Amino acid sequence: MTHPNFRLQKVKRTLAKVNALASEMRGMSDEELKHQTALLKKELANGKTVDDILPRAFATIREADYRILGMFPYDVQVMGAIVLNQGNIAEMKTGEGKTLTATMPLYLNALTGKGAFLLTPNNYLAQRDKEQLQPVYEWLGLTVSLGFTNSDQKPSPQVKREWYNSDIVYTTASSLAFDYLFNNLATRLDDQYLRPFNYVIIDEVDAILLDEATSPFVVSSMPMVQSNLYRLTDNFIHTLQPEIDYKLNEDQTAVWLTLHGIRQAQRFFRITDLFASEYREVYRHIILALRAHFIMENGHDYLVSEGKVVLLDEANGRLKRGVKVSTGLHQALEAKEHVDITPNQQVAASITFPSLFGLFNKIAGMSGTAKSDEQEFFEVYKMRVIQIPTRKKILRKDYPEQIYLTTRQKLIHALNETLQLHREGRPVLLVAGSVENSEIISELLLDQGIPHNVLNAFNVAREADIIKDAGQKGAVTVATNMAGRGTDIKLGTGVKELGGLAVIGTEMLPTRVKMQLAGRAGRQGDPGSSKFYISLEDSYLAKNSTKRFKNYYRQLQKKKTDRQLRSPRLKMSITMLNDRVAANQQMARSNVNKNEAALKIQRKYLYDRRDELMRTAHLEKNVGKWLSRGISLYLDEKVEWTALELRHLMNQHFTYDVVNLPDNLELSHEKIQKYLEQFCQRVLEQKAKVLINSEQLNQFYRSALLNALDSSWTDQMAYLAKLSAIVQPWATAQRDPKFVYQEKAYQAFAKMFDTVAEKVVDNLMLSIIRLDKANNLIVYFN
Numbered sequence: 001m002t003h004p005n006f007r008l009q010k011v012k013r014t015l016a017k018v019n020a021l022a023s024e025m026r027g028m029s030d031e032e033l034k035h036q037t038a039l040l041k042k043e044l045a046n047g048k049t050v051d052d053i054l055p056r057a058f059a060t061i062r063e064a065d066y067r068i069l070g071m072f073p074y075d076v077q078v079m080g081a082i083v084l085n086q087g088n089i090a091e092m093k094t095g096e097g098k099t100l101t102a103t104m105p106l107y108l109n110a111l112t113g114k115g116a117f118l119l120t121p122n123n124y125l126a127q128r129d130k131e132q133l134q135p136v137y138e139w140l141g142l143t144v145s146l147g148f149t150n151s152d153q154k155p156s157p158q159v160k161r162e163w164y165n166s167d168i169v170y171t172t173a174s175s176l177a178f179d180y181l182f183n184n185l186a187t188r189l190d191d192q193y194l195r196p197f198n199y200v201i202i203d204e205v206d207a208i209l210l211d212e213a214t215s216p217f218v219v220s221s222m223p224m225v226q227s228n229l230y231r232l233t234d235n236f237i238h239t240l241q242p243e244i245d246y247k248l249n250e251d252q253t254a255v256w257l258t259l260h261g262i263r264q265a266q267r268f269f270r271i272t273d274l275f276a277s278e279y280r281e282v283y284r285h286i287i288l289a290l291r292a293h294f295i296m297e298n299g300h301d302y303l304v305s306e307g308k309v310v311l312l313d314e315a316n317g318r319l320k321r322g323v324k325v326s327t328g329l330h331q332a333l334e335a336k337e338h339v340d341i342t343p344n345q346q347v348a349a350s351i352t353f354p355s356l357f358g359l360f361n362k363i364a365g366m367s368g369t370a371k372s373d374e375q376e377f378f379e380v381y382k383m384r385v386i387q388i389p390t391r392k393k394i395l396r397k398d399y400p401e402q403i404y405l406t407t408r409q410k411l412i413h414a415l416n417e418t419l420q421l422h423r424e425g426r427p428v429l430l431v432a433g434s435v436e437n438s439e440i441i442s443e444l445l446l447d448q449g450i451p452h453n454v455l456n457a458f459n460v461a462r463e464a465d466i467i468k469d470a471g472q473k474g475a476v477t478v479a480t481n482m483a484g485r486g487t488d489i490k491l492g493t494g495v496k497e498l499g500g501l502a503v504i505g506t507e508m509l510p511t512r513v514k515m516q517l518a519g520r521a522g523r524q525g526d527p528g529s530s531k532f533y534i535s536l537e538d539s540y541l542a543k544n545s546t547k548r549f550k551n552y553y554r555q556l557q558k559k560k561t562d563r564q565l566r567s568p569r570l571k572m573s574i575t576m577l578n579d580r581v582a583a584n585q586q587m588a589r590s591n592v593n594k595n596e597a598a599l600k601i602q603r604k605y606l607y608d609r610r611d612e613l614m615r616t617a618h619l620e621k622n623v624g625k626w627l628s629r630g631i632s633l634y635l636d637e638k639v640e641w642t643a644l645e646l647r648h649l650m651n652q653h654f655t656y657d658v659v660n661l662p663d664n665l666e667l668s669h670e671k672i673q674k675y676l677e678q679f680c681q682r683v684l685e686q687k688a689k690v691l692i693n694s695e696q697l698n699q700f701y702r703s704a705l706l707n708a709l710d711s712s713w714t715d716q717m718a719y720l721a722k723l724s725a726i727v728q729p730w731a732t733a734q735r736d737p738k739f740v741y742q743e744k745a746y747q748a749f750a751k752m753f754d755t756v757a758e759k760v761v762d763n764l765m766l767s768i769i770r771l772d773k774a775n776n777l778i779v780y781f782n
């Protein structure tokens with residue numbers, strides 16, 4: 001029953017319904033066609049579902065696409081659109097027209113009035129697509145917006161509210177993630193701008209959900225105290241010997257100290273037990289420094305540019321400016337590279353893509369390459385991948401990859417092939433595995449006197465501009481992995497006859513990325529070809545191969561041959577390695593998902609409490625509860641209280657004034673509790689006198705409570721980030737890190753609310769309030 005064809009058959013039946021309405025739509029006047037929007041909305045209001053009105057809605061915008069843009073969505077595009085409306089993933093090859101496809105489900109789902117998002121991998125593509133399609137949506141009476149601005153000025157909450165209240169929003173996953181976090185850091189309803197998430201289509205869904213799923217988006221608040229442990233630990237790392245003091249696992253994704261190394265650390269830091277809880281920070285810094293030195297590779301994982309460490313996006317070799325690893329790895333890298341260490345930022349809020357998308361009622365995705373990961377998409381997001389046939393037969397020829405011993409050899413062979421193709425006049429897209437290699441290739445081309453463009457511009461718009469012309473006769477374009485993804489390469493005149501675009505890869509890559517690159521050629525039934533040149537020195541192999549493979553490669557290397565390596569055993573081992581890498585990455589993502597699961601539950605709980613606070617007009621009761629909890633927690637610190645101790649406690653948390661305890665005060669917990677509660681009540685009444693109305697009093701209460709909640713949550717998140725950094729390495733030591741993590745995360749969260757209660761006491765009692773000239777409330781917390 002779940003035969004893939006079964007799903008496609010169903011899609012085709014719906015397609016037939018859409019097609020049946022085509023001539024009716026064509027016969028309508030512009031006014032009649034535009035009026036469909038109102039009619040469809042009315043049907044929804046009368047109880048019809050989105051699926052009920054799909055055929056008419058799709059037929060309507062299909063006709064509007066034709067009248068406004070001159071493009072009538074093909075049957076295969078309507079099929080893709082149907083899949084997108086189901087909340088599944090449409091696999092549609094590059095150049096099949098996914099941008100236009102998305103207009104149909106976006107229109108349909110926006111008719112509900114609850115909003116629809118389209119997310120692209122970068123700002124450039126979001127803006128391009130929005131600008132192209134805006135005329136259609138507006139013609140049909142819907143509003144559309146871009147969910148970010150290119151100006152340096154920070155948009156106000158009103159402006160953002162306008163964006164997010166539009167029927168259709170084009171934006172990027174990261175803009176949305178950041179706005180979601182900031183929206184939930186707001187302290188007043190007026191500063192919030194998001195409405196509940198309804199429907200989202202993710203373009204290039206594999207790039208967003210798989211490649212970037214593991215790095216959380218982080219909003220930072222004030223700097224924490226700078227730790228000089230980074231430099232010290234960095235010095236320590238230089239005293240270590242490989243294999244004796246530390247070891248790497250086979251695929252070089254984990255590194256740990258040996259017993260010998262642990263002793264070395266205890267000598268170096270002059271401590272007796274590295275694992276004692278008071279040295280937790282030392283241990284954490286060592287873990288970070290080990291990773292910075294032995295797992296993170298300069299030029300591959302990050303670059304040092306202008307005295308700063310910049311992370312590289314593994315998928316496309318592009319700089320990830322501004323994005324920092326939250327756990328201190330960034331600082332460890334800065335110490336390793338001897339550049340200035342940036343202050344440690346405190347995390348105020350964080351979220352990963354999987355949990356962000358978990359907030360939507362319905363999510364859908366589209367990509368040229370998704371089928372290979374369909375199992376994961378289903379497990380994590382409950383989305384199925386449905387392959388949409390191409391409109392025309394794919395004529396592209398994908399040649400088997402050629403394997404050489406050294407980087408030099410593979411580059412020379414790739415270059416010779418390029419020369420040959422160039423002589424024939426065919427355009428060539430030469431793909432380099434790293435920024436560094438793209439420069440080497442560029443130099444080699446210059447030596448041969450071949451004019452070419454290099455795409456490592458770190459500038460998406462410029463990249464798109466260059467890559468558009470990559471299909472012209474005689475063009476040679478050098479690009480890093482996924483540079484220019486999402487931009488279509490159209491063939492120049494006469495190129496079809498010569499054989500179309502040739503993609504020449506020069507680096508071993510994960511299968512999905514390879515397919516993505518090959519797919520840049522041969523779009524929409526064009527001719528084209530792809531061929532990959534790899535070598536045993538490729539970093540992918542070096543990083544991921546097991547010891548057994550390495551020995552085997554070493555044997556091969558002894559042969560010193562210049563020729564292509566054709567051994568079936570080698571090919572088999574590379575295939576196996578590919579599978580293993582894919583499995584490892586999936587595992588890493590699922591670990592992140594599991595850690596994130598704890599965070600997600602806690603975040604949801606916390607944000608719900610925040611929302612409640614913001615919506616409650618009278619917080620006296622809440623304040624009363626928190627106060628008595630906080631007081632009781634403070635009192636629990638001692639079994640018996642003396643008057644002296646009580647005075648001291650009060651001066652720390654309740655008042656800066658001299659305390660005059662009543663003579664007859666009995667010093668039992670119960671009596672002190674009552675006394676302190678009354679004391680607080682009096683202080684609050686005193687404070688209220690400064691204020692002009694009860695609304696301001698409520699405002700004071702709210703900011704005291706929110707401040708307590710937020711600052712405790714900040715600490716909790718810092719704790720969770722550190723926790724996952726400490727817990728993760730033990731995965732290799734045969735313990736189950738997930739269990740340890742969940743357990744500790746939960747305990748810390750429960751404890752967090754005790755801290756909140758205590759902070760509420762301090763905030764209410766020790767804060768200073770006043771009104772400014774315009775009678776606005778100003779609160780200073782201590």
Ligand code: ADP
Pocket residue numbers: 070071072073074077092093094095096097098099100486487488
């Ligand atoms: P994809 O995202 O699937 O790689 P794009 O959305 O970038 O493809 O579209 C590729 C090209 O095909 C664009 O130039 C687009 O204008 C064109 N195109 C898409 N659909 C149609 C159509 N139905 N009729 C004519 N041209 C189309």
Ligand code: MG
Pocket residue numbers: 098099203486487
């Ligand atoms: Mg696209």
